[in-house]
Amino acid sequence: MAYKLSHITGNSYAFEGAVNIGMYHRGNGKCTLIDTGIDDDGGKRIINLLKVEKLEIDSIINTHSHADHIGGNSIIQKRLNCDIYATKIEGAIIENPIIEPLYLFSSTPPNFLKNKFLMAKSSKVTKIIEEDFLDIEGTKFEIVHLPGHSLDHIGVVSPDGVFYTGDAYLSKDILEKHGFPFYQDIGGALKSLDYLLDVKYPFYLPSHGILENNIEELIKTNKRTIVEIIDFILEELSQPRSTEELSQGIFHRYKINQTPSQYYLTWATLSAYLAYLNNRGDIEIKFYDNQLKWEVKDS
Structure with missing residues (x-):
């Protein structure tokens, strides 16, 4: 360098x-x-x-x-x-x-x-x-x-x-x-x-x-x-989605070049957003046929 x-x-x-x-x-x-x-x-x-x-x-x-x-x-x-x-x-x-x-x-x-x-x-x-x-x-x-x-x-x-x-x-x-x-x-x-x-x-x-x-x-x-990413995630979670499904949506929306390293960096960042929104009370976890999914919390 x-x-x-x-x-x-x-x-x-x-x-x-x-x-x-x-x-x-x-x-x-x-x-x-x-x-x-x-x-x-x-x-x-x-x-x-x-x-x-x-x-x-x-x-x-x-x-x-x-x-x-x-x-x-x-x-x-x-x-x-x-x-x-x-x-x-x-x-x-x-x-x-x-x-x-x-x-x-x-x-x-x-x-x-x-x-x-x-x-x-x-x-x-x-x-x-x-x-x-x-x-x-x-x-x-x-x-x-x-x-x-x-x-x-x-x-x-x-x-x-x-x-x-x-x-x-x-x-x-x-x-x-x-x-x-x-x-x-x-x-x-x-x-x-x-x-x-x-x-x-x-x-x-x-x-x-x-x-x-x-x-x-x-x-x-x-x-x-x-803020725009938060809005996108909340929109996606108007219906139940797994972290994997959300991750796929992130890759598509932001045209991220997918490599093994980039996959896990994106996953970690998405997890930070999910933790923030969950701690704020905006989203919650539910299980569907033993699969963990996130969704917007009922008001």
């Missing part, structure tokens, strides 16, 4: 690529990364690019535990003995990456789910993030809790006011290409998007998208996408 180091403002930078990676130069030749990309090769490239700038990575903050965000952790930590910071749930997965394909499959996963896109190499989380600020040798980063895309997802704000938002929201291009984006917590996602509508920062950099100064319309588009 090719990366280009771009200056944002002050001591805040980004490695631009398929997955954007944040970098903050803390002085004295030390820097902090926000996420590390998808694999060892990307991690090596980052190390080498920073050597040219006479910078060494001594710390990594992971926004969440998905493999495309932590894939460079292992090689960077192995070579530089750096600290890794993450929230409690995400940290457990970073240290035990088999959990990601495990929760997608709900059991010991088949080998086709144990690929670099869904299962990174293990790395050691040296500090669990619990507060709203993280102090790394005198440099304070604001930590913003943004559950939704993953359960314990965070965004990181540099001292320059650059908000590295991870996968808390997606670009318009990504939403148009992937109309059924991955979520683990729909209620959390809606609250996180509402939060992002209410706050103002000078710069926003998502992991999948471009640097922007104003994301209000983009956040509204992300929220509208979720």
Whole structure:
């Protein structure tokens, strides 16, 4: 994966690529990364690019535990003995990456789910993030809790006011290409998007998208996408349907290219919507000839 180091403002930078990676130069030749990309090769490239700038990575903050965000952790930590910071749930997965394909499959996963896109190499989380600020040798980063895309997802704000938002929201291009984006917590996602509508920062950099100064319309588009999916599911459940039947409808409606990995990612996201609607009291489970089906709850 090719990366280009771009200056944002002050001591805040980004490695631009398929997955954007944040970098903050803390002085004295030390820097902090926000996420590390998808694999060892990307991690090596980052190390080498920073050597040219006479910078060494001594710390990594992971926004969440998905493999495309932590894939460079292992090689960077192995070579530089750096600290890794993450929230409690995400940290457990970073240290035990088999959990990601495990929760997608709900059991010991088949080998086709144990690929670099869904299962990174293990790395050691040296500090669990619990507060709203993280102090790394005198440099304070604001930590913003943004559950939704993953359960314990965070965004990181540099001292320059650059908000590295991870996968808390997606670009318009990504939403148009992937109309059924991955979520683990729909209620959390809606609250996180509402939060992002209410706050103002000078710069926003998502992991999948471009640097922007104003994301209000983009956040509204992300929220509208979720609401439209909710409406579609409720319409489908005007008659009893199994999760498998609903999944088939999702694949057709959103023209999703079906692969084994994509099937289970779609299933997991659909499950998040079903849990949200069930917890909200909109839908219920009934059994028909020993088959579990969902349907809109009688008012």
